[in-house]
Amino acid sequence: MTSDEALMLEFQGGSRAAFGELFARYRKPLYGFFGRRLNNPERAEDLIQETFLAVIRAASRYEPRALVRTYLCGIALKLLAAERRKVLTSSTLGQSAPEPKADGTPERVLWVRQAVEKLDAPEREILMLREYEQLSYSDIAELLRIPVNTVRSRLFRSRLTLKRYLESQAKSNPALRPSAGQPHPGRRGVQ
Amino acid sequence: MSTNRHPIEQEELMAYLDGELLPGQATEALSHLEICPECQTLGADFRDVSHALMAWEVESPEVGIPSEISAALGERLQRRKAAKVSSPRLENRVMTSRWVWAGALAIVCVAVGLKLTLTSRNRNEDRSTAYPSMASIEQYLMPDRNSEIAMARSAAPEAISDDAKILVLGWRGYETAIEQERFCLYGGTIMDVPIQLRRVLEPQGACAGLFQSGSRAIHSASHDQADGDGISWVVESSDDRQHQGRIRQ
Numbered sequence: 001m002t003s004d005e006a007l008m009l010e011f012q013g014g015s016r017a018a019f020g021e022l023f024a025r026y027r028k029p030l031y032g033f034f035g036r037r038l039n040n041p042e043r044a045e046d047l048i049q050e051t052f053l054a055v056i057r058a059a060s061r062y063e064p065r066a067l068v069r070t071y072l073c074g075i076a077l078k079l080l081a082a083e084r085r086k087v088l089t090s091s092t093l094g095q096s097a098p099e100p101k102a103d104g105t106p107e108r109v110l111w112v113r114q115a116v117e118k119l120d121a122p123e124r125e126i127l128m129l130r131e132y133e134q135l136s137y138s139d140i141a142e143l144l145r146i147p148v149n150t151v152r153s154r155l156f157r158s159r160l161t162l163k164r165y166l167e168s169q170a171k172s173n174p175a176l177r178p179s180a181g182q183p184h185p186g187r188r189g190v191q
Numbered sequence: 192m193s194t195n196r197h198p199i200e201q202e203e204l205m206a207y208l209d210g211e212l213l214p215g216q217a218t219e220a221l222s223h224l225e226i227c228p229e230c231q232t233l234g235a236d237f238r239d240v241s242h243a244l245m246a247w248e249v250e251s252p253e254v255g256i257p258s259e260i261s262a263a264l265g266e267r268l269q270r271r272k273a274a275k276v277s278s279p280r281l282e283n284r285v286m287t288s289r290w291v292w293a294g295a296l297a298i299v300c301v302a303v304g305l306k307l308t309l310t311s312r313n314r315n316e317d318r319s320t321a322y323p324s325m326a327s328i329e330q331y332l333m334p335d336r337n338s339e340i341a342m343a344r345s346a347a348p349e350a351i352s353d354d355a356k357i358l359v360l361g362w363r364g365y366e367t368a369i370e371q372e373r374f375c376l377y378g379g380t381i382m383d384v385p386i387q388l389r390r391v392l393e394p395q396g397a398c399a400g401l402f403q404s405g406s407r408a409i410h411s412a413s414h415d416q417a418d419g420d421g422i423s424w425v426v427e428s429s430d431d432r433q434h435q436g437r438i439r440q
Contacts, residue, residue, distance in 0.1 A: 016268060
């Protein structure tokens with residue numbers, strides 16, 4: 001299978017098919033990126049388009065200095081920041097994120113969402129980039145422009161916070177208790 | 192967790208589980224994890240948190256490439272094709288497209304020719320013959336090459352003239368003074384040298400000029416007639432070799 005980076009270079013060289021393959025690979029992860037952070041499916045779609053349009057516009061300047069995944073997350077983070085600024089200035093919601101919609105969403109998902117949203121914004125973003133976008137500590141550090149040690153310590157704090165919250169919730173709702181014996185998913189490729 | 196029983200910090204344990212430790216540290220973490228129940232419990236806690244988070248899946252609808260993206264993609268690929276036709280590849284130091292540069296070249300040549308015509312005092316204007324009584328060529332040559340090139344450039348907007356090939360009048364007719372990728376002092380003598388000229392030396396008091404970069408001549412060689420026979424030149428190339436030549440009158 002052609003690597004993402006090779007596809008990006010092929011696209012830079014003029015291959016429409018390479019772009020199509022990149023789109024197919026990253027559309028869903030980007031939807032997850034925006035979907036989890038915005039709770040607005042329509043805007044998530046718009047921002048996915050904006051992300052790929054940005055890739056097209058910047059194609060001639062692209063240099064394979066980072067993984068394509070990291071590159072796309074960088075673009076997505078900038079679009080997300082702009083979107084949040086727009087929401088803050090125009091919305092009546094103020095500083096807090098919109099309430100997650102509970103329309104048919106499984107209880108477990110709602111519970112996880114609420115737990116994540118209780119975290120401080122910097123810790124939440126680092127956690128999500130690690131757990132959902134599977135970025136390395138150094139990639140996260142570069143995107144957020146913070147030291148790697150800061151990434152590690154905030155990630156550690158956020159996981160301990162979530163652990164305490166999940167334990168307290170699981171006591172009142174046994175269905176929310178985690179299943180045992182699973183390998184650590186955070187260790188990419190290692191079981 | 193007391194540190195004297197644990198060779199690694201809790202954060203390092205987490206980093207190990209994330210695959211973020213260096214090999215030496217990872218080996219130490221693994222060895223400790225295998226024998227320490229407290230760290231095993233902590234590891235399990237991290238694992239449970241990660242698994243709980245995985246429950247938050249976001250399903251996306253299956254869609255093809257939206258039309259707006261498709262249009263932008265088509266436009267970009269089209270622009271790239273057009274740019275490929277008009278710009279030489281970086282590794283190709285010979286201009287391959289003549290049509291795009293022909294326009295800029297024509298402007299520059301006409302400007303130089305017009306200037307020379309207007310300043311000449313001895314021109315014979317018999318248009319029915321091929322200039323049977325032209326003045327000697329020295330009267331058409333400008334003593335300062337840099338001034339000549341600057342004058343040629345002034346005939347076109349900077350956006351064109353900066354990248355234009357410059358021809359100036361020399362002993363053997365019009366000669367290339369500045370080319371985009373290669374600097375040519377005089378037509379045939381240096382064209383065969385596939386180098387990017389870095390500096391023009393000053394032998395025989397003849398040439399002066401400094402190039403700003405290897406790929407483009409900002410200054411050309413100015414020359415004075417060294418002796419009665421012609422003009423000598425020496426050029427130092429980017430590979431530190433000297434190339435000499437002489438043009439006889």
